[in-house]
Amino acid sequence: MTIPIKKIILRRLMMQLNDPFTTSFGTMEDKEFFIAEVVDSEGNRGFGESVAFTIPWYSEETVKTNLHVIEDFLINILKENKINHPEEVHDLFSSIRGNNMAKSTLEGAIWDLYAKRQGVPLSQLLGGDKTEIDVGISIGIQPSVNDLLLTIGHYVREGYKRIKLKIKPGWDIDVLRKVRESFPDTLIMADANSAYTLDDLEHLKKLDEFDLMMIEQPLEHDDIVDHAKLQAEIHTPICLDESIHSLADARKAVELGSCKIINIKIGRVGGLREAKRIHDYCLEKGVAVWCGGMLEAGVGRAHNVALTTLPQFTLPGDTAGSSRYWKKDIIKPEVFVENGVIKVPTKSGIGYDIDDEALEEFTVEKREYVF
Numbered sequence: 533m534t535i536p537i538k539k540i541i542l543r544r545l546m547m548q549l550n551d552p553f554t555t556s557f558g559t560m561e562d563k564e565f566f567i568a569e570v571v572d573s574e575g576n577r578g579f580g581e582s583v584a585f586t587i588p589w590y591s592e593e594t595v596k597t598n599l600h601v602i603e604d605f606l607i608n609i610l611k612e613n614k615i616n617h618p619e620e621v622h623d624l625f626s627s628i629r630g631n632n633m634a635k636s637t638l639e640g641a642i643w644d645l646y647a648k649r650q651g652v653p654l655s656q657l658l659g660g661d662k663t664e665i666d667v668g669i670s671i672g673i674q675p676s677v678n679d680l681l682l683t684i685g686h687y688v689r690e691g692y693k694r695i696k697l698k699i700k701p702g703w704d705i706d707v708l709r710k711v712r713e714s715f716p717d718t719l720i721m722a723d724a725n726s727a728y729t730l731d732d733l734e735h736l737k738k739l740d741e742f743d744l745m746m747i748e749q750p751l752e753h754d755d756i757v758d759h760a761k762l763q764a765e766i767h768t769p770i771c772l773d774e775s776i777h778s779l780a781d782a783r784k785a786v787e788l789g790s791c792k793i794i795n796i797k798i799g800r801v802g803g804l805r806e807a808k809r810i811h812d813y814c815l816e817k818g819v820a821v822w823c824g825g826m827l828e829a830g831v832g833r834a835h836n837v838a839l840t841t842l843p844q845f846t847l848p849g850d851t852a853g854s855s856r857y858w859k860k861d862i863i864k865p866e867v868f869v870e871n872g873v874i875k876v877p878t879k880s881g882i883g884y885d886i887d888d889e890a891l892e893e894f895t896v897e898k899r900e901y902v903f
């Protein structure tokens with residue numbers, strides 16, 4: 533049966549992060565992003581969140597390019613086509629190149645809407661069966677090593693299952709050495725967000741000293757070839773993030789030996805259908821995956837929780853609790869982490885209710901598209 537879409541509401545939100553988040557690129561203090569709401573003829577509401585940032589440092593997309601692509605192309609495609617199942621949306625959008633985060637925003641809302649219409653949790657609709665998921669936390673670059681050690685200690689005591697540290701040239705080997713001395717048994721990994729090149733090979737070999745679970749995206753954001761050369765020279769497993777936009781990218785990286793682990797982000801790969809296809813491929817090939825994060829608010833976080841219930845998500849992801857990012861989230865209840873574990877919600881769709889008051893409070897712009 534066709535999903536009877538009546539209206540799409542696109543809200544631009546602005547939310548302040550509790551703590552600034554610093555990567556090899558720079559510092560984020562607040563977050564501007566879109567929430568899409570797809571409403572059907574019976575008044576069911578499906579929600580999707582865009583993970584694009586204001587500045588194109590992580591990928592080419594931005595909040596502004598999202599609006600252009602959603603409003604000028606993707607909404608028209610939805611208006612002109614009948615959709616029976618959310619799995620069809622990815623192919624419908626394939627006439628538009630790239631812009632995966634924009635596509636994922638609408639696709640995610642349609643998945644949520646469809647799951648609600650069926651009365652099933654999104655996790656179940658995707659084929660996941662975990663009732664709890666293990667999560668880690670990603671810690672930004674800190675003002676000093678002492679601050680970092682205190683921050684790690686705090687989250688280790690809260691029970692997060694693994695600690696991810698952001699690194700960059702000048703904040704790497706010496707920092708990791710001190711972290712290892714203080715936390716000899718903690719599961720630790722590092723994320724460079726493309727801060728190095730193969731010219732740093734001898735330097736990167738020193739990472740092997742620290743028994744890291746993995747090094748995430750050490751080289752260029754669009755590279756898979758140099759990563760294969762690097763992986764051949766280091767023992768620490770490489771995990772690719774920025775470089776993987778599709779199942780085809782994942783296959784090429786695995787075949788080339790560019791990585792041993794893949795970070796799957798729903799927005800980066802253009803939605804849940806492609807995320808699931810990458811997952812299924814990695815399951816078949818025995819490549820471990822985990823769910824990455826983009827400092828999401830509650831809607832995006834809920835989608836991440838649902839995806840992580842699939843079986844090959846064997847490593848703790850970056851889906852920390854809402855309170856790590858926000859004073860108040862836009863969902864009720866917020867995503868709650870206890871001893872590094874999130875209980876997967878059992879209600880239909882994304883499984884969390886929208887806090888309409890909070891959604892309204894953080895909305896700075898609202899547009900409606902009537903079908």
Ligand SMILES: O=C(O)CCC(=O)c1ccccc1C(=O)O
Pocket residue numbers: 590669670723725773824825826827828850851852
């Ligand atoms: O806590 C999170 O949501 C993940 C934090 C994180 O590492 C990150 C945050 C923003 C952009 C890119 C990344 C990344 O995984 O590279």
Ligand SMILES: [Mg+2]
Pocket residue numbers: 723725748749773774795824
């Ligand atoms: Mg990363």
